């Protein structure tokens with residue numbers, strides 16, 4: 001299904017993310033002070049796969065409120081963040097000013113942004129996205145082609161995201177949804193939830209605040225279940241070379257299911273006794289000279 005037929009779904013997700021983002025940020029204490037004081041919201045997994053970002057032109061797709069974008073910018077990247085949510089981009093732009101860390105933020109549907117960036121001839125050394133990005137994409141081929149088009153020769157797509165296997169379980173860690181979802185939109189009447197409140201300090205490195213209580217999102221949302229083969233094949237079809245694929249048996253920070261076991265480093269594992277399954281993956285894909 002082409003994304004142009006999904007504009008109304010993207011718009012619905014924009015509305016849902018606008019509401020959820022207010023709740024999420026309400027739980028994060030003094031984020032500007034945290035960043036100003038040298039704090040970073042990055043986990044070691046993305047730091048490792050990103051490698052040296054010093055002086056690199058980096059675009060962070062689906063950057064939400066920009067905390068990770070700014071953490072990367074502080075490591076020396078010339079960073080741009082893109083997100084569809086008005087609330088997220090307003091917050092990110094404010095956070096940049098208040099933290100004193102420079103970055104550029106654009107509010108846009110990622111598919112529209114690809115078209116604009118392409119038309120301008122913008123090129124990046126690194127395209128980055130993480131933690132809950134792929135499940136909002138309605139057209140993987142168009143996304144992969146967009147990534148390829150904005151990468152400079154030798155540039156890299158770097159991702160750390162929740163593994164498609166993690167999307168097969170309901171909140172009680174019961175196998176519920178198909179792995180081979182074929183990108184069919186899944187409708188959530190209760191919209192984007194307040195997973196920051198559920199995860200507590202594990203997702204709030206600047207400190208946890210009670211913030212918005214009992215958040216109910218009045219705006220529904222739509223997610224897309226893509227399996228690993230669909231993601232890799234979309235990247236391969238556009239000519240990118242997969243350089244690295246890692247699978248991790250834990251999720252960073254996010255308490256995806258009830259009764260997850262939290263271990264050192266804010267790593268969340270499935271409940272005791274459950275078999276190990278991949279909950280996150282890391283990926284690097286390179287645009288070679290001939291791509």
Ligand SMILES: C[S@@+](CC[C@H](N)C(=O)[O-])C[C@H]1O[C@@H](n2cnc3c(N)ncnc32)[C@H](O)[C@@H]1O
Pocket residue numbers: 010013014017062063064065066067068069082083084085088108109110111129130131132133136137
């Ligand atoms: C789970 S968040 C990603 C958070 C990110 N890892 C971070 O650094 O905070 C998913 C983001 O995707 C954005 N999003 C969803 N659909 C989008 C689209 N079509 N274009 C651009 N952004 C989109 C949402 O607004 C939301 O901020």
